[in-house]
Amino acid sequence: MDISRNSRCVKTIRNGTGRPTSWLAARVTTSRRALLNGITVFQQAKILLFYLIFYIALISFFFGLLALFYQTLDFHTPKWTLSKSIIGTNPGLGFRPMPPDSHVESTLIWYKMADDNYAPWVEKLDEFLKPYRELSKETEANAVNCDFSDSQDNPERVCKVDISNWTPCVKEGKYNYDKGAPCIFLKLNKIFDWAPQFFNDTAKLPKNMPQDLKAHIDLESRNNKNALNTVWVSCEGENPADVENIGSIQYIPRRGFPGYYFPYKNQKGYLQPIIAIWFEKPANGVLINIECKAWAHNIQHDRAERRGSVHFELMVD
Numbered sequence: 663m664d665i666s667r668n669s670r671c672v673k674t675i676r677n678g679t680g681r682p683t684s685w686l687a688a689r690v691t692t693s694r695r696a697l698l699n700g701i702t703v704f705q706q707a708k709i710l711l712f713y714l715i716f717y718i719a720l721i722s723f724f725f726g727l728l729a730l731f732y733q734t735l736d737f738h739t740p741k742w743t744l745s746k747s748i749i750g751t752n753p754g755l756g757f758r759p760m761p762p763d764s765h766v767e768s769t770l771i772w773y774k775m776a777d778d779n780y781a782p783w784v785e786k787l788d789e790f791l792k793p794y795r796e797l798s799k800e801t802e803a804n805a806v807n808c809d810f811s812d813s814q815d816n817p818e819r820v821c822k823v824d825i826s827n828w829t830p831c832v833k834e835g836k837y838n839y840d841k842g843a844p845c846i847f848l849k850l851n852k853i854f855d856w857a858p859q860f861f862n863d864t865a866k867l868p869k870n871m872p873q874d875l876k877a878h879i880d881l882e883s884r885n886n887k888n889a890l891n892t893v894w895v896s897c898e899g900e901n902p903a904d905v906e907n908i909g910s911i912q913y914i915p916r917r918g919f920p921g922y923y924f925p926y927k928n929q930k931g932y933l934q935p936i937i938a939i940w941f942e943k944p945a946n947g948v949l950i951n952i953e954c955k956a957w958a959h960n961i962q963h964d965r966a967e968r969r970g971s972v973h974f975e976l977m978v979d
Contacts (some may be wrong), residue, residue, distance in 0.1 A: 704811040755972035759786035760848045770978040800931035810888035817970040823933045831938035845938045857925040859959035874897045891921035894957040907945035914938040949977045
């Protein structure tokens, strides 16, 4: 190999370490690094711009679809109602006060009068009835006094639920729990657009309807036929022993839910109709099984599934 000949083409320099370095190789390497660095910056800019445009387009597409979806929704009316909904068309009953959350599966209302341990039950009723005592602005603005002569043609009407005169089932009297004759409140579960079919013909009352309720309906038909537009309520002991121990019962302010509270259409300020069941003299120290039912043509009863009814136990020591 002719070293002298090659040296004419490639000039060799020595670096600080004494090692020979090709001048041409150094220039090529330096130029290549500069070029690569320039391309990398440019490519990074293009990548950032691409992802910026991509995510803007993706977010715009998402919100566009979301806006179209919201156009199909009615925030006042459910999309699926009555038989098309999960809730169905058969309302159930609920009772208050409910047992503590620690006994969520229990339906027992039990207290002793001697040591005033009825206080938690009274507090639960205070909380439940607070919306009825301290009306919201929407209720105050929209609620009116209704009676059985009112037409059902106004879907936005809200009827008042005045509990101030439900003696002895009032806050000031501790709902009569301190006297061993407690009040228990019932409510009919809300179903959007559900309208009860009333028992307007006293000759066609169900055979399994309690006799005292039949007599009450017959009396109402003579005094005020419009009052027959009611979802009637009956409460009684489940077993013969319970019937003996339950004592007399009063329904306050009336024996059922007036028809002018229906249908529920998500009206502003709407208050669910409630009634109070006053157990005047239940047997002391005895567990009493109680079943309450709501009565209308389109309310079916099923004890196992608690359709159209509610079960609870009462024990006063």
